[in-house]
Amino acid sequence: MASILGSETHRLKADVAVIGGGTAGLNTALAAAEAGADVLVVDKAHIQRSGAIAGGIDHFFAYLDTGPSWDTREAYLGWVSRVARGAANIKIHEKVYCDELTAAMERIEKMGVSLHQPDGTILRTQALGQPGPIAINFDGKLLKPKMAFAVKKKHIRVINRVQVSNIYLHNGEFAGFAGYDIRNGDFYEIQSKAVVISTGNTNRMFKSQTGNPFNLWYCPANTGDLHRAAFDAGVELANVEYIRLTIVPKGFSAPGFNAFFGMGGKFVNGLGQQFMQNYHPMGDKAPRNMMVWGALQEVRAGRGPIYVDVRHLSAKDLAHLFLQLGIDKDTLPEFLKAKGYDREGALIELTVSEPMQARPSELCGSGIKIDETCASNVPGLFAAGDASDQMGCLHMCMAGGYAAGKHAARYAAKVAHHAPLPEKALDDERARVFAPLLRKSGMAAGEFENIVRIVATDHFGPYKSEVSLTSAIAKLNGLDHFREDLKANNLHELMRCHEAMNIQSVAKIVAHAALARKESRFVPYHYRSDYPETNEDCCGLVVVRKDGETGVATRFERLHYDA
Amino acid sequence: MTAVIDKGKCNGCELCALYCPLDVIHMEDGIAVIRYPDECWHCGACRQDCAHDAITFQFAPAMLGI
Secondary structure (H helix, E strand, O other), rough: OOHHHHHOEEEEEEEEEEEEHHHHHHHHHHHHHHHHOOOEEEEEOOOOOOOOOOOOOOOOOOOOOOOOOHHHHHHHHHHHHHHHOOOOHHHHHHOHHHHHHHHHHHHHHHOOOOOOOOOOOEEEEEOOOOOOOOOOOOOOOHHHHHHHHHHOOOOOEEOOEEEEEEEEEOEEEEEEEEEEEOOOOOEEEEEEEEEEOOOOOEEOOOOOOOOOOOOOOOOOOOEEEEHHHHHOOOOOEEEOOOOOOOOOOOOOOOHHHHHHHHOOEEEEOOOOOHHHOOOOOOOOOOOOOHHHHHHHHHHOOOOOOOEEOOOOHHHHHHHHHHHHHHHHHOHHHHHHHOOOOOOOOOEEEEEOOOOOEEEOOOOOOOOOOOOOOOOOOOOOOOOOOOEEEEOOHHHHHHHHHHHHHEEEHHHOOOOOOOOOOOOHHHHHHHHHHHHHHHHHEOOOOHHHHHHHHHHHHHOOOOOOHHHHHHHHHHHHOOOOOHHEEEEOOOHHHHHHHHHHHHHHHHHHHHHHHHHOOOOEEEOEEEEOEEEEEEEEEOOOOEEEEEOOOOEEEEEEEEEOOOO | OEEOOOOOOOOOOOOOHHHHOOOOOEEOOOEEEEEHHOOOOOOOOOHHHOOHHHHOOOOHHHHHHH
């Protein structure tokens, strides 16, 4: 019991610490180590299988300059400008993705994962508003374990199963962070000259299709832990007003969208009619938000449910499709089989997924606001991957994660000494972290989290207005007193308690940010019923920052596009 | 319902419990146990890492029935 209360304390130092060992974080760690930094990776799960691609991944977006005009850097950036307009900063995109793309692809191959088909060719498909077939289909089943192996080979220090609970600054600059081991209760106090946060988004904030909050498209372990901690430390966030949704198989929120429609599946309604041309000129290859929007309108008009029709595909294409589905989500093919979708002539029923706090497009992020060097407004604190406001998806996490590591190492090299951590605040943090274990009775994390989910879903998941958002903030604030009642019976439940509180905190930030965007954009990801039109004056970022003890300050930063 | 471990096939190597991204699998008496079945993401990492084919998946009625 003594160790469960955190009596065993580990005090560690590093040049560059990486919080979150998913795709972005491990690429960050590799880059920083290659630049000569002493690197420490901290992960809430285990880097072998943590993050969005734990069980596999099947697509990598890349232009390859093979000749056609769609296969160029310019065409790619045109795509970004079209489908992430008002959220993606093109200058940052060029630095963290375009300039790093070739090296990122070489890195994947060097890790022992091929972007090629078994016959040596590169197979690419088109969906999601892409200018041409730029989605490389590949077998990334082992990409995450191979990435973890690359980290191990470089002798990079890794601490698995540690949930980071708070971040500390010294004289306005990053100093370090605290956390605890969810398996043995040890407490960690870590100083680093620079930190890169790459912990993804907040995926359990809204109700899911089956009612189980872990039946999600994206990884349910990502609960905004570091969005909350960074925000509390004064770090600016951006693009957090957007509520992402996608199209998933009915009953199982698994990926598959890109494979279904990339392979030529037809999106049909309950009457068997294709409908996407009514909503977007690219039809079934429209940007993701428009596919969701079209589906929602069809269902609302009484023409649901919605299906993907793959009956016209050749046997060879069908075989490839089901192979890709199983690479992206290991258990999806047998789920589809259990539903009877392998029968001749069957339509596969789809649905709109759970909402989530995440990027409004494949081509940007939602979270810590970064510049061209992946730096936040707090010196020494960097962000990468989905946790940043500018990166998302495998292609950007591989490329941009590496960029962040280079910049963090460069920064750390210029810092002479580690900044001190505040002793008193660490003692307070230790007491705060373990408090739910000491209560004799109280509320379970799941109950608290469920209330947050209901409020978030009812008030801004995804439809919202000034009235609904103001009401949501009042209700979410009203839950604060329950935080003192949360009860954990073991360390696993303790982690869930902190996750639940973090989800609640991020939900408040999201609602504040959504209030500030007085327009609709990427519908339905930000659909304000009181401002239903997109307004060119709002083409840019809503940047949020902590103001006082409980407040949220917002400012607007305009973004510019050539096209 | 979720990942299901065949106790007869599990040799206690601990890999699934070590790597499970949701901290769902724990070791009990030398055997891997799905301690938090409702929190399974169905990512299939445990099954891929099991050298003894001890792990299969069952889908909840709510997944198959809606």
